[in-house]
Amino acid sequence: MSGIQDRSQWLPISAAERPFYAGVDLGGTNIKAGLVDNRGRTLAFHTEPTHAARGPEDAAARMGRAVKTLCEQLGIGTDDLPRVGLGTPGPQDLRTGVIIKAGNLPGWDRFPIRDRVAFHCGRKVTYSNDANAAAYGEYWVGGAQNCQSLVLLTLGTGVGGGIIVEDLSIDGAHSHGSECGHMLVDPTENARLCPCGQRGHLEAYASATSLKALAREALTRATAGSLFQAVAAGEELTPILISREAAAGDPLAMDLILEAGRWLGIGVVSLMHTIDPEIVLIGGAMTFGGEQAAVGRAFIERIRGEVRSRTFPLLAEKTQIRFASLGGDAGYIGAAGLARAAERHRAS
Numbered sequence: 168m169s170g171i172q173d174r175s176q177w178l179p180i181s182a183a184e185r186p187f188y189a190g191v192d193l194g195g196t197n198i199k200a201g202l203v204d205n206r207g208r209t210l211a212f213h214t215e216p217t218h219a220a221r222g223p224e225d226a227a228a229r230m231g232r233a234v235k236t237l238c239e240q241l242g243i244g245t246d247d248l249p250r251v252g253l254g255t256p257g258p259q260d261l262r263t264g265v266i267i268k269a270g271n272l273p274g275w276d277r278f279p280i281r282d283r284v285a286f287h288c289g290r291k292v293t294y295s296n297d298a299n300a301a302a303y304g305e306y307w308v309g310g311a312q313n314c315q316s317l318v319l320l321t322l323g324t325g326v327g328g329g330i331i332v333e334d335l336s337i338d339g340a341h342s343h344g345s346e347c348g349h350m351l352v353d354p355t356e357n358a359r360l361c362p363c364g365q366r367g368h369l370e371a372y373a374s375a376t377s378l379k380a381l382a383r384e385a386l387t388r389a390t391a392g393s394l395f396q397a398v399a400a401g402e403e404l405t406p407i408l409i410s411r412e413a414a415a416g417d418p419l420a421m422d423l424i425l426e427a428g429r430w431l432g433i434g435v436v437s438l439m440h441t442i443d444p445e446i447v448l449i450g451g452a453m454t455f456g457g458e459q460a461a462v463g464r465a466f467i468e469r470i471r472g473e474v475r476s477r478t479f480p481l482l483a484e485k486t487q488i489r490f491a492s493l494g495g496d497a498g499y500i501g502a503a504g505l506a507r508a509a510e511r512h513r514a515s
């Protein structure tokens with residue numbers, strides 16, 4: 168079995184608090200599975216490629232096997248691990264446990280993923296949207312720990328959204344709750360096209376894909392600057408390159424990043440006026456170095472500035488806007504956390 172990480176880096180089971188939960192985060196590229204204890208501390212972790220082309224039943228079998236193998240390695244029986252959490256991309260039907268048509272999992276349409284993973288791991292499975300699972304991870308043990316409510320925006324290929332309010336994931340009536348990336352931020356006729364097919368959604372202005380598209384357009388008008396020169400010399404145009412050149416002082420690169428921050432601020436204001444969360448977290452692969460980097464700090468400060476200019480002073484002052492803290496672990500930890508929440512709600 169590939170991808171089992173060194174157990175010595177995780178919490179030893181002797182120090183862990185029962186019961187345990189498993190979380191599985193299914194992405195278009197990788198499957199991540201982890202066991203956590205009752206306080207959200209990781210005991211064991213496994214990752215392997217999704218191999219989406221092999222089809223959903225193959226992946227469901229491997230996800231189930233990963234959970235079983237991790238349990239066996241730690242000597243954890245069914246009684247000690249009552250439930251598994253599974254997060255997948257949408258669109259999905261959370262009530263029936265079906266992936267409807269995920270863009271990054273072609274050919275998996277209408278697959279009953281929840282029940283097939285449950286079959287293969289021999290446990291009940293709590294099914295969630297991957298972005299909501301990540302939000303729950305941050306709420307439970309990450310950047311929103313000790314907060315009652317949060318909005319998480321994950322910036323990557325797209326813009327993911329997750330909303331948790333007082334231990335509840337906002338899934339919505341049709342499993343489309345918390346789809347913050349498809350919030351309308353520009354209603355004009357020529358607004359940018361979102362990958363979902365509609366115009367003017369936040370994802371069309373603040374994802375890695377849109378940043379690259381905006382940079383490409385800006386570079387056709389540019390004649391100088393280090394970003395222009397790097398791309399002219401054959402370097403691939405990526406958010407990492409844009410971030411590097413912004414850090415080196417290229418004004419175009421910095422403007423592109425700050426413009427993404429401006430659009431995010433516009434979206435965050437609407438979320439604040441709808442949810443009034445205690446904290447808004449910005450996570451995902453595209454955070455420009457986060458709090459540790461000058462570019463990351465300028466980016467989040469631009470979001471905060473846009474928010475301040477468009478909301479009530481009291482709300483701007485009280486609502487925290489920060490970077491998320493769990494990185495790529497948020498999904499499996501949060502999926503496990505939602506399994507724990509389901510067990511606890513059932514018992515109460």
Ligand SMILES: [Zn+2]
Nearest residue numbers: 349361363368
């Ligand atoms: Zn959209």
